[in-house]
Amino acid sequence: MRKLKESLKPGAPADLAGVHDLRHDPFRRGSRASARRRPARTASEFGRGGWFATRFGVGALSAGLCAAACSGDAAGPEPDPAPTSPPFAGTIFIDPDIITPTDPTTLLELSYVGQESRTMFDRRVDDWVTVSAYLFDASFSDGLTIEVQVNPEFGTSAAGQTAAELYAAAIGRLPTALRRDVRTVWIHQGVQPFGGGNDNILIHTGQADLYVADGILEETLVHEAAHTSLDASHATAPGWLAAQAADPTFISTYARDHPTREDVAESFLPYLAVRYRADRISASLRATIEAAIPNRIAYFDGLALEMDPID
Numbered sequence: 001m002r003k004l005k006e007s008l009k010p011g012a013p014a015d016l017a018g019v020h021d022l023r024h025d026p027f028r029r030g031s032r033a034s035a036r037r038r039p040a041r042t043a044s045e046f047g048r049g050g051w052f053a054t055r056f057g058v059g060a061l062s063a064g065l066c067a068a069a070c071s072g073d074a075a076g077p078e079p080d081p082a083p084t085s086p087p088f089a090g091t092i093f094i095d096p097d098i099i100t101p102t103d104p105t106t107l108l109e110l111s112y113v114g115q116e117s118r119t120m121f122d123r124r125v126d127d128w129v130t131v132s133a134y135l136f137d138a139s140f141s142d143g144l145t146i147e148v149q150v151n152p153e154f155g156t157s158a159a160g161q162t163a164a165e166l167y168a169a170a171i172g173r174l175p176t177a178l179r180r181d182v183r184t185v186w187i188h189q190g191v192q193p194f195g196g197g198n199d200n201i202l203i204h205t206g207q208a209d210l211y212v213a214d215g216i217l218e219e220t221l222v223h224e225a226a227h228t229s230l231d232a233s234h235a236t237a238p239g240w241l242a243a244q245a246a247d248p249t250f251i252s253t254y255a256r257d258h259p260t261r262e263d264v265a266e267s268f269l270p271y272l273a274v275r276y277r278a279d280r281i282s283a284s285l286r287a288t289i290e291a292a293i294p295n296r297i298a299y300f301d302g303l304a305l306e307m308d309p310i311d
Contacts, residue, residue: 096215107172123192134160178225196227
């Protein structure tokens with residue numbers, strides 16, 4: 001049974017950027033800057049002329065390209081220039097079908113261990129809390145294990161297990177490389193942002209319900225698990241910084257505004273989409289990603305990451 005790491009206990013140097021904070025991001029569901037709930041989006045709405053295009057101007061860009069292509073110029077349209085601005089605000093919204101609930105999971109077993117004291121971060125109080133958590137050991141087919149710690153506010157171990165099974169199965173759909181350093185999962189109620197880092201993924205179930213409605217629960221977990229398993233080794237690595245400098249732009253304004261903290265996590269989901277889910281995304285989305293971050297894509301390629309069960 002895993003114990004909470006000493007570095008996470010109250011009083012230790014608490015880098016709460018490690019418990020990833022998206023509350024200031026106006027495009028994140030449930031953020032304080034976006035209080036009004038948006039309706040669930042279909043896959044088509046993330047396409048060229050849908051909601052995402054309307055919000056971020058992709059439709060206007062497409063219309064401009066069409067006008068150039070149809071102008072009668074005998075030489076034909078000029079090749080698209082390399083982008084100079086991030087194409088997205090945040091990448092968890094780019095397509096809801098990159099990983100879906102019907103995809104295979106590596107979760108093999110979830111067993112109830114009992115109740116024991118655990119210290120977890122709870123965004124509702126913006127602080128660490130110590131509770132007698134319901135504990136579950138999750139085992140995965142690639143040999144990884146995670147202790148899932150559920151706030152006793154769920155009332156019974158059975159209710160805690162229902163929540164633990166749901167999110168452990170979703171986490172099991174992420175590639176091994178993203179689960180490699182995930183030792184614990186914290187589950188609370190409430191509509192608060194998820195978090196990644198500190199060998200952990202933080203989940204608030206009210207927020208999770210909104211992600212499920214938008215079809216992006218797994219996509220959000222990719223982002224958070226990238227914080228947990230990739231940031232420490234790559235966010236300031238010379239090769240990554242060289243890729244940043246060589247690429248024409250960042251993949252999102254969120255990554256641009258927080259290049260050390262967010263660029264790896266924001267870039268990994270688009271990388272996964274173009275390399276392993278190209279059949280699920282539009283050609284235009286793939287082209288946009290490849291034009292924006294070609295060197296970051298090459299960097300991820302060079303890591304030879306373990307991608308089971310994605311690949």
